[in-house]
Amino acid sequence: MEEQIDYKKLIEAALFMSPSALGTQDLCNITGMASFGHVEELVKKLVAEYKERNGAMEIIEIDKKYMFSLREPYASRVSRFASGPDIGKGSLRILAYVSKNNNVMQSELVKLFGESTYEHMKELVEKGFVERKKQGRSRRISVTNKFKEYFNVGVQ
Amino acid sequence: MRETATSMVSVNRFDIESFVKEATWKDILVDLVKKNELNPWEIDIIDIVGKYVDVVKRMKVLDLRVPANIILASAILLRLKSDMLELEERVVDESAAAENSTRPYIPVDGLSMRLRLPPKRRVSLNELIGALEDAMKLKEYREEKIASDARIVPMIFTRVDVEAEVETVYSLVQKNLDASKMVTFSALCSIAKRDDTLLDVFIPLLFLANKNRILLIQEAFFGEIVIALN
Numbered sequence: 554m555e556e557q558i559d560y561k562k563l564i565e566a567a568l569f570m571s572p573s574a575l576g577t578q579d580l581c582n583i584t585g586m587a588s589f590g591h592v593e594e595l596v597k598k599l600v601a602e603y604k605e606r607n608g609a610m611e612i613i614e615i616d617k618k619y620m621f622s623l624r625e626p627y628a629s630r631v632s633r634f635a636s637g638p639d640i641g642k643g644s645l646r647i648l649a650y651v652s653k654n655n656n657v658m659q660s661e662l663v664k665l666f667g668e669s670t671y672e673h674m675k676e677l678v679e680k681g682f683v684e685r686k687k688q689g690r691s692r693r694i695s696v697t698n699k700f701k702e703y704f705n706v707g708v709q
Numbered sequence: 710m711r712e713t714a715t716s717m718v719s720v721n722r723f724d725i726e727s728f729v730k731e732a733t734w735k736d737i738l739v740d741l742v743k744k745n746e747l748n749p750w751e752i753d754i755i756d757i758v759g760k761y762v763d764v765v766k767r768m769k770v771l772d773l774r775v776p777a778n779i780i781l782a783s784a785i786l787l788r789l790k791s792d793m794l795e796l797e798e799r800v801v802d803e804s805a806a807a808e809n810s811t812r813p814y815i816p817v818d819g820l821s822m823r824l825r826l827p828p829k830r831r832v833s834l835n836e837l838i839g840a841l842e843d844a845m846k847l848k849e850y851r852e853e854k855i856a857s858d859a860r861i862v863p864m865i866f867t868r869v870d871v872e873a874e875v876e877t878v879y880s881l882v883q884k885n886l887d888a889s890k891m892v893t894f895s896a897l898c899s900i901a902k903r904d905d906t907l908l909d910v911f912i913p914l915l916f917l918a919n920k921n922r923i924l925l926i927q928e929a930f931f932g933e934i935v936i937a938l939n
Contacts, residue, residue: 572829622831635830642840645832649841650848665848704834 560584561595568599573639574618616681616699640680644673648682651694652706660691738782742789749789757783871916878913882923882936894934 567583568575575583580592596619600612609627612619623631640648647666651657663670674694677683681699685692742749761779878901885892885900894914898906914936917923926935 621828628830629833632830635828637829638832638836639829640832645836645840646844646847649837650844652837653841653844665844665851703831704837706834 560586560592561599564592564595565599568612568619568621571620574615574620576618580619615702616697640682641673641676643669644676647673648677648696648700651683652696652700652704656693656695658688658691659685659694662694734778734782735785738785739789749786749793752786754783754787757786871913874909875913875916878910879917879922881910882914882917882938886938891935891937894936897936 563584564580567580571579577589577593577596580596581587581589584592586592596612600614600619603611609623611622611624613622622628638645643666647662647670650662650665659670659674662674666673674683674685678685681697682703683694683700684697685694687693757779761783764779878897881897881901882892885897894910898910901910914923914925914934918925921939924937924939926937927933
């Protein structure tokens with residue numbers, strides 16, 4: 554007989570294995586539960602449990618998505634075991650420049666960082682760190698709320 | 710036709726080359742195997758490949774139908790061979806085997822996979838600041854480069870009075886003519902004592918020759934130039 558599935562543990566397993574943050578809809582699909590509210594309740598319980606444990610691991614919420622994370626100072630001590638940062642070096646440099654010069658034109662970024670900017674910009678948009686608004690023949694680039702939540706910063 | 714094909718099989722060596730010439734050879738081949746009249750395991754496919762190569766070599770008119778049928782027949786035979794293989798694993802009673810063995814029987818749990826992919830780590834704020842410093846350095850470098858590329862480089866030209874130069878060289882030629890009213894270019898250069906003697910003497914000479922005031926004679930390439938007054 555198949556073991557009874559504990560949905561909270563299933564959500565915990567999914568968050569543990571997933572390489573990126575999972576939204577409530579993703580977790581509904583994984584658990585097969587239709588009740589959005591119930592899944593959200595289970596995630597909130599998990600978040601609270603990890604917070605109460607006060608261990609090295611925590612579940613954080615970024616842009617309405619959840620992921621496992623490590624608390625400092627433990628994260629920086631074990632970062633060498635990770636497969637790599639979740640933002641590429643070139644993309645991070647552009648993201649940093651955009652955070653300093655919010656609403657910068659994409660054409661200016663291309664002039665400064667070269668043709669590879671288009672590729673990095675695609676990555677940053679896909680990951681939800683920046684948004685583009687068409688202006689004339691170029692685009693105006695600004696950071697998103699996800700960026701602010703991820704780095705826990707305000708933007709100039 | 711059927712009898713012919715069967716007779717080819719009954720002989721010890723299976724003559725595939727003659728066999729595939731029959732129109733219905735494919736059906737006959739499968740039928741023979743099914744009726745146990747032909748055992749695919751007794752046919753050496755390497756030998757058939759050798760025959761195929763021989764047939765192609767012997768061919769005077771290019772008709773690939775027969776050799777191609779040999780390949781197809783080999784493939785069918787290979788398939789029949791593989792179908793005959795026993796794919797089920799033999800079940801061995803481990804405990805019974807253990808009793809007969811001198812080694813003690815130790816039951817071992819089956820292996821299970823432990824799933825844990827190394828996750829991507831989050832980028833820290835310090836890394837973001839470091840990236841910003843990189844970006845600002847790059848910006849500074851680009852701006853400096855643009856500024857340096859756009860700077861005006863002064864070009865200094867010295868004005869030269871070509872006519873005066875020509876006249877100076879002409880008087881030099883006149884003064885150094887030998888008894889036959891000629892002077893060599895090398896002699897003129899050694900007397901002239903200019904900064905860039907060759908060009909400073911040679912170019913005015915070309916002007917003078919162009920105006921038909923002198924005659925330049927060079928009998929061999931890169932040889933001595935003889936200057937004579939016109």
